[in-house]
Amino acid sequence: MDLLQLKYVVAIAESDSVTQAAERLHVSQSALSLSYKRLQEELGVQLFRRQGRRLVLTDAGTFFCRNASMILGQVDKLAYDMSTIRGTAATSITYTSEAGDFTNESRILYYKFFPEREVVELRETTRETLESLRRGRAAFAITYEDNTDDFLHSELLLEEPMYAFVNAGSQLAGYSELSMEQLRSLPLISQREDYTVAQIMRRFYTHSSTMPGRTYYVGDPESMTIQVYNDVGITFIPESVVHFWGKSAFPMAPGTKMIPMSNKICQRRLYLTYPHTGLFSEETAHYMEYIRHFSSFVRTYHSFPTLPEMLAYLDETWKDFSAIKQLAAEPTQKAPVI
Helix, strand or coil, X not given: CCHHHHHHHHHHHHHCCHHHHHHHHCCCHHHHHHHHHHHHHHXXXXXXXXXXXXXXECHHHHHXXXXXXXXXXXXXXXXXXXXXXXXXXXXCEEXXXXXXXXXXXXXXXXXXXXXXXXXXXXXXXXXXXXXXXXXXXXXXXXXXXXXXCCCEEEEEEEEEXXXXXXXXXXXXXXXXXXXXXXXXXXXXXXXXXCCHHHHHHHHHHHHCCXXXXXXXXXXXXXXXXHHHHCCCCEEEEEHHHHXXXXXXXXXXXXXXXXXXXXXXXXXXEEEEEEECCCCCCHHHHHHHHHHHHHHHHHHHHCCCCCHHHHHHXXXXXXXXXXXXXXXXHCCCCCCCCC
């Protein structure tokens, strides 16, 4: 048994198909089939059973894949950690996020302070996000749920209400507050089901003993805004976005309206999730600390900050911020380590 066989079996399990797994791994189907069949013979157990056209894990296969995934993740993470120790790891800051609105605004302001640093955000599904952390492809993640386990740690960044996001011409737009009961049977605009935010929206309905009408799945938050503008359905939007848009001199979502929800379940939580090892490059550790201060501003003022607001807030809350202000004034200067 070797690491390549572990990788092949995990890929088949995730794809439910030798054909799809082979395409994903860029190997031949025959090589993949031969590898996992030899592994089954070596182990003396059947890892898969056929269910129609799909390959489904047996109980032994489920146990094997769970442990194989952990081993592969540890191997990848070890390689990343060793490159960091050697000082040969990429200087870019790579992370993954489920909350595009939060990470977009925080990253834009960070570039104002440190224009020479490269911040790479991987846009992934929830499963891909956690896999990237376990495999060392990303240093940390912004997640919607607490994913603390034997390998990962999640710290709560913020908790905030979600508003109903409706077309300005709809009957709902006349209310100053809405309940989940009023949204019963109305079409819902949601991101795909493999994103946690879609599951959170569903939870709003199940906890309120209601159900939406037809659900329309879109690929990104921008598409959700367009669908609300076209009066296809309603969706939900965080309080911080609502208040941040309210600061703008220009309408950020014309033809729409954002209305508070009376149901306490209509909340979102954001977590900073990262491996327990806590071994990060200086640039990544610095960016994570900045994310904590950005989150603190949102918790305090219920809005994303503008650049002047963030400058003033960091000046008050981050003891070494004088160095950051100097860097903002001299963008070609090398960033200090804080």
